[in-house]
Amino acid sequence: MTEREEETVVRSEETAAGGPAQVVPAGAPLVEAPADTVAGEVVLRLTDVVKTFPGVRALDGVQLEVRAGEVHCLLGQNGAGKSTLIKVLAGVHRPDSGLVEWRGEPATFANPQAAMRAGIATIYQELDLVEDLSVAENAFLGHEPRRLGFVRRGAMARHTRQILGRLGHAEIPPGRMVRALPAAGKQIVSMARALSHEARLIIMDEPSAVLAHDEVGNLFRIIRELTAQGIAVIYISHRLEEIREIGDRVTVLKDGRTTAANLSARDTPTRDLVSRMTGRTIEYVFPDRPADAAGGAELLTVEGLTRAGEFADVSLRVRAGEIVGIAGLVGSGRSELLETIYGARRADAGSVRMAGRALRRGSVGAAVRAGMGMAPEERKSQALLLGEPIYRNVTLATFGRYARAGFTDVGRERAEADRIAASLELRPRDVRRPVRTLSGGNQQKVVVGRWLLGDTRLLLLDEPTRGVDVGARAELYQVIRGLAARGVGVLLVSSEVPEVLGLADRVLVMREGRVVREAPAGELDENTVLDLVMAGSLMEGAPA
């Protein structure tokens, strides 16, 4: 395959395999590693693990070290590679290169069963239980105790009761249908399954996401009991306060790499954790801001927009030629807000107006006709027809305009797409290639380019540079600024604070579904914004 010539970020964590505390250089100040507080033997060690999928390096040099009896937290934004990493450990994917050592020996798991047999159990966010089987049947699914081919139901129930007792939940009847259990109960059945395999490492993917507040306490109690028995836990969560409470050490992933390993979960300042999740790895080059950016006519007016459980009472304005950035972490409601403005979700309350005209709620068609365009967060699943040629993806929203009496004009479509490809410096340039063969950055250009055709007046960009390599980022920034210079309004969402600050004219900071600050980008700096997005309970217990 191709050489790794696009590898421009200098990597200096080559020795990361062994050290108890390892910090990979990034823009943020170096974090002092704590003393080795975890006594257990190392059960799992990952060294330079790489996993690529067509067009994307999902894992690009991951280091991870997990010890027996510890709760090791994995932190990272969406798309940082956590899910891929879990799947590598669970035997779903096999790494392209790098070393996975399990209990001191190099290991590759051919399939999930092999990982399970080796003692690695995974509790996925969407629990993989069979709803219409009993608790005991789920716990022993695939390895039921049996005699002469018959399941020993009595023994299975007895073992299950024993395991549930170990988990402190003897009250769950082994014969109960899983469908009848609440989410917390189902999670306990998942853990019972892990224990039925005598797991030595349990991976928990956002276990608290499905739980109510008081149930989280119970989850933590169970995790403590598990670790007291010498079982290692990899705990994944976006909620930093949980990591403070339950975690021993933290490894941070960003863009498929380990940006910091084995930090203390309790003592590492929140700001350092966040900046390692979101911070820049190199200095981006942002285009200059024109002086009169805010001078255009008001284009988008959002008043009191609310969606229960996602965001509340958001009001914002975007002028023609202005770039407005929304900073916020995953779960702050920023993507949901963007999709609601676009009509892809129906607002519970509030209004969205384009150039003074109110848009029908929950209608993408109305938004597009009014001149909105959106580049959604998930390029592949939300924006692209991967098997179709580039030009058909570029014209997906506009092919009707080139048609005469319903007959498409492929020649003109191709010419228009070619013009867009040229102006965006798309590589490769042949617009008849399937879009699947493009790199992430070029795929993003296709999605943005789609809205350069026609008369888009407002562009909504959700994480436009996610999974985009460094060179292509700078180009995308130029494209976005160029659009604004032509009078297009841009509403941009990004987890990367420097990106929002560098690109936007005006910045809104969102936290827990609300806008907590609005200011011209020049009046904010990175630390202020980080404090704002992380403020409140998250800062407690963190020496600043």
Add this chain to the structure above:
Amino acid sequence: MTEGPTPTVAPQRAAQLPAQSPPVDPAQTAAAVGKVASPGRISWWRGEGGEGVRRNLGLVGVLVVLVVIGALTRSDLYSDPDWVWDNVLSILKLAAVVGVVTVGMTFVIIGGGIDLSVGAIVALAGVWCTTVATQSYGAGGMIFSALTVGLAVGLVNGLLISYGRLVPFIATLAMLVAARGLAAEISDKQTQVSDNGFINGLASNSLLGIPLLVYILAAVVAAGWVLLNRTTFGRRTVAVGGNPEAARLAGINVRRHTVLLYGLSGLCCGIAAIMLTAQANSAQAAMANLYELDAIAAAIIGGTLLSGGRGTIIGSLLGVVIFATITNLFAINGLSTEAQNMVKGGIIVAAVLVQQVQFRSLTQFLGRNRLTT
């Protein structure tokens, strides 16, 4: 520009550059150097639509093999050119009715759905247009009612699926049962004879030596091809089936389009109902039995992806013709329909297996080969 590979060029891409690339914009080449293979042009059979064309060439190959088997097993018949021509026409006539249904089915499957009710819609439309009352309006009235019934039932399917949020499998399965029930109710379980000379003549008459039914098939296939490949309707179909979320976020009305797709399938069933009624000079509730399976099988053999987003009308036509040729092959050899069905089952599996394996590995093989030469 030379064809020889450079170390930084991905092998497969490099291999796709034909020997005579047209001149490339120098600036563009400069931008591409050291990054990815320079764009160049893709030869027609590798580029856009090339995969479908190759797939269909494979189906033509299967067809040729079937004809050769026929010629070898019945060399006595094949020695007579007049018989061969007549046999070709009888194969096409055999394929005509299912072929029309398959065109509609292909659209539905490309659009990400499935229509199990096509056979039942054909029966309902056939029975409806042959009631004494309808026949009194003449051929025009019969055709109009068959098309209207087909379209209406199809639209009901679409509405249930789009706005009722029923799974296509369930909605059309329910329609399969209900439409046949209604057909039996209307016909009182009797065979309704068609007295209309024009309708009956559609099956028995020929123009320039070719049966009228074959013209109808050709017209529907041509219209389907144009609709899929040259209109916004076709483009929306591919988008809706390939990635419904992307289509929705691009401003395409996915629900409305889904309704139209099932309506189109119903309309094709209406046309098929007239053709089948003409062939039998009658209609009854049990007609067009299991056409849904023939149509789905033909579409799948023709390379239509069951999960949506990909498929060709020509491929589906070839699928239908291959089935008809197998039936014909067994008939001229005096073999049973039971053996025939077993072979058909095998062909379906083989066709899908070949499509999964062959084209991917063939592409890779060619790619590697070109690089080393």
